[in-house]
Amino acid sequence: MGRLNFRLTKASFDQNLRFLKRHVCRYAGNVVVSLMMKRRNLIGYLFASPWMVGFLLLIAWPFAASIYWSFCQYDLINPPEWVGTENYRRLMQEFREGRGFAVALQNTAYYALLSVPLSIVVGMGLAVALSWRVRGQAFYRTAFYLPAVIPIVATSVLWMWLLDPQDGMVNYLLSWLGVPGQNWLTQSRSAFSVAGLENAAGWAAGKNQLLLFGSKDALVLMSVWAVGNAMIIFLAAMGDVPESLYEAATIDGAGRFRKFWHVTLPLLSPVILFNLVMGLIKSVQTFTSIYILSEGTGQPGESLLVFSLHLFLSAFSDLEMGYASAMAWVTFVILVVCTLLLFRSSKHWVFYSSQ
Amino acid sequence: MKQLSTIFVLVCLLAIGLFVALQRAHPRVSDRPENAGRSEVVFWHFWGGADRDVVDDVVQRFNASQEQFFVRSIAMPGNNLQAKLFLAIAGGDPPDLVNQDDPIVGDWGWRGIVQPLQDVCSPEELRALDEFLFPAAKQLGSFDETMYAVCNGLDVRALYYNLTALQKHGLQPPRSLEELTEIARIITPPGTLNPETFGYLPDARRLWAWGKVFGGDFFDFETSRVQLTDPAIVAAARWMAGFGNWYGADTINRFRQGDQSLPGKTFPLLPIQDQEVQGRYVMLMDGQWRVRDIDAFIDRRRQQGLAYPEFGVCALPAPAGGRVDAGWVNGNFFLIPKGAKNTPGAVAFMKYWIGLGDPEQAAITCAAGGWIPVSEEVVQTNVFQAFLDERPLFREFVRLAGSQNQTPIPVIPGAPMFKREVEKASATAMAKPDQSTEAILQEANTIIQRRLDKLGRRVGQ
Structure with missing residues (x-):
């Protein structure tokens, strides 16, 4: 009952139909639930986005950039030039x-x-x-x-x-x-x-x-x-x-x-x-x-x-x-x-x- | 779905609101009917108070005279203009013109922060500028034989003296460094613990001036070597440190802080109390802007029916073998930043301000602000001559502005650091007269040279 039957009989056909109905419904249900979850996540991300964008742009990026700059000669105007540990x-x-x-x-x-x-x-x-x-x-x-x-x-x-x-x-x-x-x-x-x-x-x-x-x-x-x-x-x-x-x-x-x-x-x-x-x-x-x-x-x-x-x-x-x-x-x-x-x-x- | 739609609508409204607010904060010039058809020149400057009124007046006169350009001046008093400028350049939206007075021309030109004038001016304009400007004004704006800045006002230092107070002590204005030292010693004998008045007290930052007066040069442009151990510079620093030895660093520090706490930062040469003849100093080195303070003081006393002392100004007296009419000059200058959009407008405004082609306009500005013109042509105008007749003390400063011996801090990359280290060494020499002045200068020399060499190496010099 738990799988498809490939014999060409009416019983097999009915069995396969039941199997597909049950599993397709479950799959569709999963898709719907997954979509709902994604929507909820999306709303969550949307609410958190001002902070996340601010954090990434104003804290994480300068934080990472300053590590790189500390190994460079950089005057704010011209591109940084790598000077190693100088x-x-x-x-x-x-x-x-x-x-x-x-x-x-x-x-x-x-x-x-x-x-x-x-x-x-x-x-x-x-x-x-x-x-x-x-x-x-x-x-x-x-x-x-x-x-x-x-x-x-x-x-x-x-x-x-x-x-x-x-x-x-x-x-x-x-x-x-x-x-x-x-x-x-x-x-x-x-x-x-x-x-x-x-x-x-x-x-x-x-x-x-x-x-x-x-x-x-x-x-x-x-x-x-x-x-x-x-x-x-x-x-x-x-x-x-x-x-x-x-x-x-x-x-x-x-x-x-x-x-x-x-x-x-x-x-x-x-x-x-x-x-x-x-x-x-x-x-x-x-x-x-x-x-x-x-x-x-x-x-x-x-x-x-x-x-x-x-x-x-x-x-x-x-x-x-x-x-x-x-x-x-x-x-x-x-x-x-x-x-x-x-x-x-x-x-x-x-x-x-x-x- | 309804929730999502609501959020979407809210975000859109917020974005539209921000857009409208930003648009209102920076209206387009074309929205103003009086500026229609003219291109805007954005001009950043640091002037505040009474000086800002003078700047606004120049801008108004320029705008009234123009059909092509319109200047929008933005005042940024304080010390943050530099940081804002760098960020504006990095962000791709710099002003078209900036005014500065720090020794940054060489540094900024070398780094490409500002545009060389040859990129924005015609050869005829450059030639005219070269003929028009005082030597000191040209030096202030040039690095490596390229002009990066146009000086629009010189700041010259000279020796102010209170003639009445000198005569009260049976003295006359100094004609030599030896006389200046002697006057200082007579008025405030060495060892005085809590002096109320100093005959003369050198400011550690002014080694730049005294070094030149003694005959020294801080930098050799031929060899790119720092020369703080030049015997003349060492002698100047020793002479200044001698005052530290006479009075002690603690006494000098205390007295100096008293200068800062005078009401409204009064010129400390001026007497505070109504009946007094002398102020905190009998002689003091300062710039031409103090003439205005002295005149205001005399006017006030006249109105009150009180007697007032007589003041005078002279060039810094030189020792034997020193330079006559020498000193340290700096000034205000225009710079066109990298990425400026309206360079023709910026050039037009610079020329108008300094009086190239119309010296009378520059004379009006200089007379209103009490500023030293950057050209003899402006000095000779009727307007400025009338101003000099009104304020005779100013004449000495104008005369000194044309002297070949008035030089700025070397216009080279790293000049801000150079300036800071020299002043630090000078302050240390004055605060610790028991230490060898030569050793202090030698150490500073090594540090500055090392940093300059490093800068030079990076550009493959």
């Missing part, structure tokens, strides 16, 4: 000679190493303070979040005024503490550097003025001012900490600090990891404020020449898109390695509530 060798040479790429690496590392942890500490501190139920809590939360929504250009100009060595508010406040006015935006020497420490030692010995903070420190200060985003994430995470844990801690006789240290902090550790990774990526991508503060030059003394600015100047001022692409890829690899290290280390210090 751009990467130049990066290595600059790294060895301590200029160009090495300076950018050093400046970016300084900024990231100071601004990211500082933003997390300040963001968490503010979140803790703003979680206390006090009168006007909503107002304070808004006020502290506000700097994060002010456009970066406006913030940068505002900070240029605040950090003015003669009439700026920051130096004025420092003078209350007996600290001499700092050359915030004109000094390449930064606080946490050999030259900075030498200046501090010279001041202690009465040889020179205490001029500790330079342009990179000013940048770190600016980044800390806009910790609103980190603060909001911490606030949300703190709201998820089960009240029962605090009650248990209270019964055990824990005070405010112990509750924070043994309950809040461990449960916030996944959020700290998140802020750490995102902050690291953001700090490497910082561009606008640096471009404004240094008027697009990375000055004074190349102290503001970070990755993003060095890349921009190489690509659009020197027209070395190949070199800039190579730098972008090296930066990407460095970021991936740092992120992986952070994730690897997380098993030692990040705790999830399910654990």
